[in-house]
Amino acid sequence: MNEGTLTAMYQYSRAIYRSVKDLVDPYVDRETNVSYRLAVLDACEETLQRLARDRRYFARPERALFQDIRQYFPIAQQGRVCAAIEEGVHAALAFIDDQIANGRFELGSSRCRATTRKGQPCQRTPLPEHDYCPSHRHLEPTPVPA
Ligand SMILES: [Zn+2]
Structure with missing residues (x-):
């Protein structure tokens, strides 16, 4: 934001x-x-x-x-x-x-929302239109349609 x-x-x-x-x-x-x-x-x-x-x-x-x-x-x-x-x-x-x-808004999706095992915020880029990176996509609250 x-x-x-x-x-x-x-x-x-x-x-x-x-x-x-x-x-x-x-x-x-x-x-x-x-x-x-x-x-x-x-x-x-x-x-x-x-x-x-x-x-x-x-x-x-x-x-x-x-x-x-x-x-x-x-x-x-x-x-x-x-x-x-x-x-x-x-x-x-x-x-x-x-x-x-207009692409001026960071939805918080510029960075994965997950926390790593070390307790740090995950630094990876989320999948397009998602809040989590590929490693953490299982944390996405709604199922990703195929
Ligand atoms: Zn992640």
């Missing part, structure tokens, strides 16, 4: 946070409200960073983020929160896919 992608993910997570932060449960005391907002911010950043790292294995990221933070919002606001998350996550996905299409 390059620096530009990280910066972009940070901006997408801030954008989601900005669009939902004022919807956080107003009927709790101020301190709790602040801690809720921080939890929401953390969840947004964590989700977007994971998205950049694990694009192909992160199914339904917008749903995962919504499940993480919905507890901090009144029921009446959850529809708006859900919509804001979908919009933000889809924008981030479009950005990542564009980066991939």
Whole structure:
């Protein structure tokens, strides 16, 4: 993952946070409200960073983020929160896919994801479209079609 992608993910997570932060449960005391907002911010950043790292294995990221933070919002606001998350996550996905299409994005697949017996990250190049090198291809989570 390059620096530009990280910066972009940070901006997408801030954008989601900005669009939902004022919807956080107003009927709790101020301190709790602040801690809720921080939890929401953390969840947004964590989700977007994971998205950049694990694009192909992160199914339904917008749903995962919504499940993480919905507890901090009144029921009446959850529809708006859900919509804001979908919009933000889809924008981030479009950005990542564009980066991939333009070859500017390292999917983490520039290096095999396996760990060697000595506990070091494997340095070999993965097979095209895969996360593991030929020696570690048995670790691939989905079977490789013949
Ligand atoms: Zn390997």
